[in-house]
Amino acid sequence: MTRTTPPRPLEVEAIFPELAAYRGTTTRLHPRPGSPDISSSSVGGPLLWPSDEPWPVCTAPHARGTGWRPVDIHRERQVLAAAWDRDPESGPTEQERALLAELAQKHRVAGLADTDPLPMIGVAQLYRRDLPDLPAGPDGADLLQVFWCPFDRHGRTGYGMSLDLRWRRSSEVTETLREPPRPAVVGFKGYVPEPCVLHPEQVTTYPFAGLLPDALCARIDAWEETLEEEAAAASDDAPGPPAYQYDLSIPPGWRVGGFASWHLTDPSPMDCRACGVPMELLLTIDSGEWDGGSGSWKPLEDRGLPAHRFASPTEVTVGRWGELNVFSCPVTPSHPHQWSIQ
Template sequence: MPRTTPPRPVDVEALFPELGALRHSATRLHPRPGTPTVYDSSVGGPMLWPAGEPWPVCTIPHKRSSGYRYADVLREREILDRAWRRDPRSGPNAEERVELAGFKRGRHAPDLTDSDPIPLLAVAQLHRRDVPGLPFPEEGDLLQVFWCGYERHGESRHEPHVHLRRRHAADVTAPLSEQSVPEVVGREELVPSACVLHPEVVTEYPWFEELGPGLQERIERWAAPDGEEEDEDEVYVSDLSTSPGWKVGGHIAWNLTGPTRLNCAACDADLFPLLTAAATEWDPSTTSWIPYEDRQDSGARGANTPTRVSPGRGRLIIAVCPRDPHHPLRLVTQ
């Protein structure tokens, strides 16, 4: 089923024409639970990966023997999904609660040292036929995104480690039949549930604080014409600027840190927000972005958290250099 975002409440360019020069296209991915194949675009699905090519691994030293069993994470979700479908009022029965109680964090891989290679998690696979905004067409028509199951990287030691692989899908003539997975992950919220995608191109505008002071003042006066205490975020940020959920391209929602320049460490170019991975598809402030097809069931359990992923503070932006795909990427958590 396709997903269709309702028109924005107002034509913001008609009100503020200078925004036309600042508009960006974004592809909302609309991941929804399903059973994607290796040939599909997906979040958390199987990768179109050559059988003879080594699976990407994390070799960055960090503690990796403790956490949650990967198999337990999947089993817990299976039990809960089945239980809540069966009984929306009380959920798991006594037998299921006993099994769920055994899924605990612990030292489940005591033989792993801090530098042993561990398989990266398959996060997203995007075909250009589904997501036309993918950069670097010369590098291939397929983008594959991986990350480590532990957020213990970077200078802060609290960041994810992300790996990108670009390839030509037609080159994979003998796909890998069984993907490698880590035995243990640091957080359950880093394991994506398998979702099919329903890509949709929308128009976005910059975060409010990225606009010039004069334009900010005009938007504030428009949002609260009588001087009432109306937060401009309620109108411009929530409904008119950036779409929620998983997406490619568009603008970054700087709701936690405020805007900062993202420049390439190799050439100083302004980075492009390649992929946004988000914990929620919508929240109470962004309900105007709920697709028509999801509105009837938007209040159902888990409706706005289809991937079960919550990286960092809830939203992770993978930013890349627009000039060279081999320049280092940069991660932003918001």
């Protein structure tokens, strides 16, 4: 089933013609629960991984022997979803609550040292044929595979993510790994994605306001203030006016290409550490498919459907319900990626 983004509440270039020079595109992935296979782009699905290639592992020193079992996490979500589908007001039954309490227990893996190789979780695989805004990888690679460590125990602060992005030419994979290694326990439930098929849709996008020329950014701010004043004077019950950041520029949800949002922090330079070239947004991994405001980006096909089933279909959580922006070098794709959490 396709997913269709509704028309924007207004034509922003008609109000700010200068934005035409900054117009871009981004491909919304629209992940939804399903049963993907290794030949399809997916989130949380099986990966096209060569049988003779080592699976990505985390070897950074950190505790990794206590956490939740992935199988329990998936079961917990299934029980909750079924309960809310059956009775959105009452939720789980007494028996289901007892099961949920059992599934929520942490487990300990004996004999696991802090530096033992820890299998990373396959988060997503993206075929370039499916996604018009996914650039070619190194040496013409057409498949991007994303992994992360299931624990937040990295970096100088000890509370950072660890990502591993792999590019490959899919045609070169003949024998695939049937049973990839999986971590026995994870440190964060939000790092375990539910299997989702993708419904790619290319849409128009514009840069984060803070990265536009100062004069244009100031005009946008003044325009938004005027709209807010007019809406407040008209009616207290009227829906909020459209905002550049939330309705007109950068869509929420998982997407490829386009522009990064910097709504949590000030814009930070993302220059390639290998060659100094300004990096471009490669991928956004979002905790939600639409925000809790106007919901103007909610696809037409999802209108009227229960929010608890489609607002966060992947069950992935980044930061405190934020988004992860991954950047790549546009000149040399093999150069190391960088990322930012917003």
